[in-house]
Each structure stands twice: as structure tokens, then as C-alpha cells.
Amino acid sequence: MKPERLRIHIKGQVQGVGFRPHACQTARRLDLTGWVQNNAEGVLIEIQGASVSSFLPCLMAELPPLARVYQVQSKRIPREQDEKTFQIIQSRSGPVNTLISPDAGICDACLFELFDPASRYYLYPFLNCTHCGPRLTITRRLPYDRHHTSMDVFPLCPDCRRDYTDVENRRYHAQPVACAACGPRLTHSIAQAAQYLRDGEIIALKGQGGYQLICDAKNSGTVRRLREGKNREAKPLALMTLNAASASCLAHVCEHSKRLLESKERPIVLLPGRGFDSHVCASHLHSGVSRNFLDVIAPGLSTIGVMLPYTPLYYLMFHALAGFPAGHAWLEEDHPYVLVVTSANRSGDPLVADDQTALRELCGIADRIIFYNREIVCRADDSVVRVIDHAPVFIRRSRGYVPSPVRLAHALPSTLALGGHLKNTFCLTRADEAFVSPYIGTLNNKAAIDFFHESLNHFMEFLDIRPERIAHDFHPDFYTTQFAQHYGLPVYAVQHHHAHLAAVAAEQHILTPALGLALDGYGYGAKGEAWGGELFLLENTACKRLGYLTPLPLPGGDIAAREPWRMAASVLHLLGRGQEIPHRFGQYPHAGLLSSLLEKGLNTSLTSSGGRLFDAASGILGVTGVSRYEGQAAMQLESLVTKPVILPEGWRVENGCLNMLPVLARLFDMDPVRGANLFHGTLTAGMVEWIIKAAECHSVDVVLLAGGCFLNKVLAEGLINRLAEKGLKAILPRSIPPNDGGLSLGQAWIAGRM
Structure with a gap:
């Protein structure tokens, strides 16, 4: 009997991660023929040959770094005659049921090229490959192809096209691929930006998911000026250091925190501050760090939020601040410069993402505005985590983690849950996947509400989800409640603390009765009371106080x-x-x-x-x-x-x-x-x-x-x-925040099971 041909459907985070080249290389190594393509559900493969039974085990044994496989289905089909090779064929469109990875921090290979004078990507601020770079923030719709991203206005130069079409190259079909000859460009040089920071200026820099305000963290006068401009008198500010060694001079970095700092997601990690005691690195003290540093950055707190660079642009900033050292060794050394890197907005307003708004609204805060000519399609603020009980807990879930879904214990009807008033997120479900939006913020002004609708419309189109029901908080005066009641779908009101606890049950697949303790500032009670310290019994969709x-x-x-x-x-x-x-x-x-x-x-x-x-x-x-x-x-x-x-x-x-x-x-x-x-x-x-x-x-x-x-x-x-x-x-919840940023998942889980 001749070996059969297999048709294989693979679902998960498999587009924009180098999955098709990986499949192609695996097939050719096994001397198999057939093809692979992206489609609206993920990746489709047809394959045949003498060793076809070895293909799937070999394929799954060493996946690309950003790939996440959730489901594999295969069936036997008739063999193709006279097929000579295995190839990658054009994507097929249709109703979307697939995923792309979140934006990912620069990989080691790209970082090496960034500072390699022999590389044509040397010192280019926007290099990337299938293992790293922007994804959600540049993608308009799926399947994930270049013409569906904001890179569509940058035609590939011959060198980039050669990389893009070479199946052996890690930039094969890396949709954001570009170089200095054909890709996005900055309005200011890196050297100029670094000098502005040395001079005590505040710069508004267009980041990967939105503008960020940046200044020298050791310049207390500049930091205070930044606080005044943002109307952020006391709230802590996030810091960026070159590496974990530099971070350890500011804070105590345990192994769990170090892994988070260096992960591809590159969140802000809340760390116990050293307070510049006797353990502080001498280089930092000798470079003029004030001993009241912690009180300027995080007044009255024992912790500071620290992140590492996650784009080539940020590494180039540190490179310039270090005096443009040659080679790569400096990347591992303690670096004296510490930057404040915070969202570019005034307190209460959403993150600024487009250039015209930045020029109009940030000139009163920043001394310089630096941007590049690639559109940010989807805003995404920095994620914030804290290690609790030896594992991360989200304070804010956004860049680096969205749009990865929370996997549910079973499928739900397509549900839209609108979240709460503070720390708003919404949630859309698709079968057994729950997509929690990037952090939106407090819905207390027109700009925030416009951002909410912008994000919701984008995600519904992006994921091709048309909800069948809608869920909201009990509070009658929330904007989300009024919006739900006029949406034209069956409406489900879910009590605030029930939603908090249901989010944990949904994430952790808790289907049996459980106690739930909800502790927060405020939630609208069953009869309008001010709740916030409640002990419940949860059973199915019921919640007894x-x-x-x-x-x-x-x-x-x-x-x-x-x-x-x-x-x-x-x-x-x-x-x-x-x-x-x-x-x-x-x-x-x-x-x-x-x-x-x-x-x-x-x-x-x-x-x-x-x-x-x-x-x-x-x-x-x-x-x-x-x-x-x-x-x-x-x-x-x-x-x-x-x-x-x-x-x-x-x-x-x-x-x-x-x-x-x-x-x-x-x-x-x-x-x-x-x-x-x-x-x-x-x-x-x-x-x-x-x-x-x-x-x-x-x-x-x-x-x-x-x-x-x-x-x-x-x-x-x-x-x-x-x-x-x-x-x-x-x-505790681990995939979504325990605060109101996780409410929408709990609302969706309850409403979807009603």
C-alpha cells in the first residue's frame, strides 16, 4: 500500500511567526512533497511521501519561538500524481478563525544584526523577523499578509524582497520586514534624541503601540516637569534600563522577575526598590544618582516599575547614550543611564497614537516630538506585571500579550462583554477562545469613549466576530450599561464582583462549586449598595453572597x-x-x-x-x-x-x-x-x-x-x-488582571453560559 497524503489543519498562533517556512523546511528534510498556506482558520498543509508519518512529530518537536498550537486535525486524502516539491502557496481568505502573535520584543538574532557593521540592518531602528517585531499594532485584518498591515505603503527593495521570498531565511514572509533603503524612517536621528535627553529635555517618541514620554530618570527637575505636564503629581513612573544587571542596581530582581524582564513580552515588572542603600552599584552613585531617587519616581512606595528595551529603537537610544560603543559586549554590562518611559497622554486621556494628535496635544508636555512614517493601527500600552506567589500577576495586560486568547473550558455563543468603568477592557468570545482587549482606561471623557469604540470596531473586524449577546455591569449609570441596552442584542447584566470571580473560574477552568473572595474599591451591589469586600459561593452561573x-x-x-x-x-x-x-x-x-x-x-x-x-x-x-x-x-x-x-x-x-x-x-x-x-x-x-x-x-x-x-x-x-x-x-487570576481589567472576561463567561 502506498503511503497516504495528509491534509492537516493547524489552529492557534501560527501566522506571522515563521510557521510556514518551518513546515516547508521540515517537509524538505523528510523528502516529502505538498504545500502549506495561511488561511482564515490558521495553517493548512497537504503532504505526502514515504516518511509522511514522521512529519507531524518532527513539525511539533521544535516550533518557531512565537508559535502556539491549539488544535491539529488531519485526515487522509487521495495522493497527488507527479508532485515534485513541497512549496508555500498563496494565502486563502474566508471567515477568520485564526490568530497572530502579539507584538514581540526584539530577538537575539536581530539584536546581533543591529550592532553588526557587516549587516545591512546595522543601526536600522525598525529591523525585525518572523521571531520578533510588531504584529497586532500594525495589522488591519487577517489573514496576516503584508497588504493587510500598515507596511503596505513600503514597497520592498530588491534585498528585502530576496529575504522575504527565501524560504531558508528567517525573514521569509515576515510582513514588517524592511531596511533603511525601503522602510520607515525617523524624523530625528538617534544621536539627536540622545543629546536631547542628556540636555534634560522631555521627548515624545512614537513607540510600537503609541507615543511615549521619555526623559533622564536621574534628572529630578525634568521628572518633576514631566509630572506637571502629565498632571501626574504622585503616581509612580515606569523606568527603562538597558538590561537586568542595570535594573538590579535600582531594585531587587529575583529569578522570576528576571525571566519576565527578559521575556519576549517585555512588560513593566514591579520590583522592590533598593532605595539606594549600601547595595547600590557604585557606578550609579558615582554618576550622580540622588538618594531620594525613589521618592521622585515612586513617592511613598517601596516598589518601582522597570522594563527593558523591546524595540531596536530603544536599544539604539541606549547605544547613543553610551557613546556608540563598538561590538556587542556593552549590551551585557551595567549601564548608568536610566530612562523614565511613560504613556504619552495627560492623566485620564487615552494613549496618543497618531502623529497629528501628538503634534497638537503633546507639545505642551514634551520639548521634542519624534515620530516615524508607519501608522499604528491598534494602540497598545505597556503591560505591567508583579510576581505574587512565585508567578506573574497582571496589573495591566496589553502590549506583548494581546491578542492571545484565554482558552475556555468549553465553547460559548459569540459574546461581547463590555467590562467596567475603570481600567476598561472588553471581551469577545469565539467558540472556546476569549479575546480580552488591550487596556483602554477609564471611560470618563469623550476621548476615552472614542478609543473604546475604535478598539471595539477594530477587534470585531480583525477577529471577524459578530456577537449574539452582550454583557455589562450592574451599574445603571456606566456608559457601557447604556451602550449595551441600545445595541440590539440580548442583554445580560452581571454583578461586578460576580464578574471578578467568574473571570478566575473561566481562566482556570473551575467548573465545580467554589468560594470566591472579592476585594476591591467599589462595585454596584445587588440592590445598589456599595460593595467591595464580599464572600461568595459560586456554582455554575449562580453566585450566592x-x-x-x-x-x-x-x-x-x-x-x-x-x-x-x-x-x-x-x-x-x-x-x-x-x-x-x-x-x-x-x-x-x-x-x-x-x-x-x-x-x-x-x-x-x-x-x-x-x-x-x-x-x-x-x-x-x-x-x-x-x-x-x-x-x-x-x-x-x-x-x-x-x-x-x-x-x-x-x-x-x-x-x-x-x-x-x-x-x-x-x-x-x-x-x-x-x-x-x-x-x-x-x-x-x-x-x-x-x-x-x-x-x-x-x-x-x-x-x-x-x-x-x-x-x-x-x-x-x-x-x-x-x-x-x-x-x-x-x-489568583494569571492570564488577566485581578482588578477591573479582568471584569470583561468574567462577564462573558457568565453571559455566555446563561
């Missing part, structure tokens, strides 16, 4: 979320010590009136919010009286923790609810460090008892953890470890 943090008065309503001293005053009132409010908080306006308002219950609602509980502790200890950005009080309180301490009987579990008033009462007149240790340790212990009682009552051993409070490493790791000692498995 078992208990909550004992509510605290919210004096002044929403303003209390921005002024933690008010939450501290609220605690004094509950303790029967309201008369102390004017004395303790007399430096704040309205402190004298607050005691009376609390006593009479005027303009004062109740909240079970975990975020407000942290605010209360921070306000009591005098750590943060007024917050200048969301989560500041909790982040600064966590930064003071040295070793958590448990106050015996510092909490009470009453009727299924957790009351933390006893420990809060002890924080008054305690110094901030002792108070931060006592609060974190006691809160963790109280929650462990609370959860264990519920787990025993309902016979479950899995606990889902979600909400922005679980970005607190001390709390999250404390709960995970202590619950494990009691035989319970506590699970």
Missing part, C-alpha cells in the same frame, strides 16, 4: 474614596470616639463638621469595600490623608510592611461577616510601620478564619481571589500560604 466586611460609613460619599482621612474619621465614629475627629484631623477642611454629619447620618452611606478598609488604616496611621491616584493609600501602606504581625482577637466573625474594628482601634497612636505590620497580619488572619468557616459549611476546598486589593503582595501571599496550610487551594 455568604458574607461581607462589616460596613463602614462613607462620609461625603464618593469623596471619601479620595480622602482616606474621612474613612479614619468614620472608624472613630463607630468606636464612639467621634469627638476626637476635629482634634486628630483638624488640618483637613470640614473635619469639624464631619463628626456631626456622621452622628446624624447625613450624606453618609455604608460600604463593605476592602479598598476603603485599607484607606481607613492608612488614614488612621497618617500614611495617606488625601489620595492623588486610585489605590495610593493602600499601596503606600503595603510599602511600610516589614513583617506582618497578628493581633489576637483583632477581628470578629459575626453572622458570616468579618469585622475588623478591633484591630483598627489599636492603630490609633501607633507608628506607621508597626501599624502597617499589625493591620496586614491581622487582616490576613481574620480572612483565613472567615473563609475556613464558610468552606466547612459548604464543603468546598477551592477559593477564588479577585479584585484590585489582591495586587497587594503581602495580603495575597499571606492568604494563599495560610489557606494552603488548612487544606484549601486559593487561586
